[in-house]
Amino acid sequence: MKFVDEFRDGALAQGIARAIHAEAKPHRRYAFMEFCGGHTHAIARYGIPDLLPTNVRMIHGPGCPVCVLPIGRIDLAIHLAIKRGVILCTYGDTLRVPASDGLSLLRAKARGGDIRMIYSPEDALRIARDNPGREVVLFAIGFETTTPPTAVALMNAEREDLGNFSVLCCHVLTPAAIAHILDSPEVRNLGLVALDGFIGPAHVSTIIGSQPYEFFAEEYRKPVVIAGFEPLDVMQAILMLVRQVNACRFSVENEFTRAVTREGNRRAQALVVECFELRKHFEWRGLGEVSYSALKIRERFARFDAEARFDLAYQPAPDHKACACGAILRGVKQPIDCTLFGTVCTPDTPMGSCMVSSEGACAAHYTYGRHRSTA
Amino acid sequence: MKTDYTRPLDLKHGHIDMNHGGGGRAMQQLIRELFAKHLGNDLLAQGNDGTVLPAQPGRLVMSTDSHVITPLFFPGGNIGALAVHGTVNDVAVMGATPLWLSAGFILEEGFPLADLERIVQSMAAAAHDAGVQIVTGDTKVVERGKADGVFITTTGVGVLLDGVNLSGAHARPGDAVLISGTIGDHGMAIMSQRENLQFAAPFVSDSAALNGLTAALIASGAELRLMRDPTRGGLAATLNEIAQQSRCGITLMEAAIPIQPAVEGACELLGLDPLNIANEGKLIVVCAAVSAEQTLQTLRAHPLGRNAAHIGSVTDDPHHFVQLQTRFGGRRMVDWLSGEPLPRIC
């Protein structure tokens, strides 16, 4: 496979690993946060920790949009399906996330909710066209990568004057989340979470470009290396971060030059601006309320906004008391620090979303890495 | 006036209705003109509530499986052939020669007779090719909406070959783990037919009867511990079952696992792990390390084992983990999925 296999080459991996071992200073500890859930998944799936020296540690950040989706949002989706009889279109990732009253979208489906898995917003539009007598709602989650496709769907719905289609918008923003972590007391003041740098998200960056991260590098004096999605990209980015830390530099570097430019995808950005605006507040699971971190649909598309159309009222719902997802998402705890991990909370019986999404730190660790903690 | 004339079933345009499950003349006609017509053999022709089977020397092996697959027809097969292959394989992997099958049908009111005939013809062909006979059966009809067209349950009986003692609990550290061919073919063939996926991809199910292959392996005299056919849940599920039963670990080499590029590509597109995708015509063999080469050759010599590979080994692991040495150089767990593999966006 082109652009894929070459970036998974084992021999090159060994070479980069040797370089990391040689350049990481033996008496220094390096802690890098990978923000993107796709990176968490890649790191676990390819066993990258095995290739790193023990003083280089990866912290899993809140880059998984499923993991940071608060229970209250899923409750709204379930409500639409069960109480309002809509056809609820959702991506596969969200189906198993536990919500209130012991429900998940999958369980709501078993109870008769018409919940359908889609691969693209176009699938939801098609369902709307095929079912003119039913209301169809797209449960739109995701960071800046998934937002432009939702924007395209809104434009199409407007152009076709689709009367039965709307979007439950839960799109969130990457820079806001990074800022929130860097501003958190644990990181900024207490130094509880030693964070030496970030691996910047791959595909979010194809849309927003590398420019938005320059602020973080300067303001917080932490290097950011935007890395591609393949394991070699991640290894190379770790090497680049080690080098910056060693040289006391803190700039934005781009490892993913084959897909990311400084300005990003202008066309996609313009479409997003046309369809969405910032919400003043939005609750993130594990991070609490974060200002200007999420999007809502603009007035022009109000008739396609499910929250307006169905007059929905958001109710925050608390996580399980012992669930440590919040702390794990902020990098303060590791999965094995959670009292529920591996016993009450497993991929079969997830208590929090870190376990449901295969990119959540807990699921990744349980599924791919728990042989390490038991060794 | 002809007194014994019954209008024949309209197999081209007719449909199943509630009468066909009623136990009366309509059901008898269905059995005669459709089922018996294609599946007919001496044993089935006994025509009694139970079929008397000839005595066999040796111990018997029995297995049962229900098939509820959707869609009913897919590239490489249909529910009928699948129902025969699945049960033949479950008996064969025990080291037994499969001989007889029963077939129970739950039909949905309105199901086209033409489709049913296609399915039954496939079953007849599959049984014939596998050297087994379908010797007894049952038919029920449920109201429209209560079944996906047809559900089929098959039970198989076979005779254990002499000296064979295979079990999922017999794997020992040091043993070799082999697979007879490429993984994920069946699951992808099914997914490509399902509604939301619009692939124009050449996926063909690997549904096949493995009893010829298993017989060859046993005849080879290799030191076999167990054979299993990985179905739902893919390689990951079956290997984890074996690890649990044998109380060992298993380590696989990713680079050695055979997979078609198109299946791998489709998995990438959907965010699925091929190790979790269903198979219907593949064999996992665990044998003593000294027998590995010979077993590999035996597999490869058979048409169903051309792409056989030695993919890993059994290890001494108190946690009974199944692990994968990635192509990349690192190591990770191969866990069994908690449920259906769900495609991801992230």
Next chain:
Amino acid sequence: MCLAIPTRVIEVHNEFEAIVELAGVRKLVSIALVENVQVGDFVILHVGHALTKLDPDEARKTLELMAEAGLAVDPATA
């Protein structure tokens, strides 16, 4: 985040739709987010949309950098 995969464009229908291919698997996708897509281009695919083109020259340069990193270290001393 995001599962996105590089695919090759094999047919362009109009400015909104194209067919991409990966290891023999073909899919109809939206190219509404990318300008000037040509047959033979590689694009990153996410939820049925092409997000951006992949630059083969940059890809080659990146691979060279990775190879250099490995060569700069003498395996004997690592």
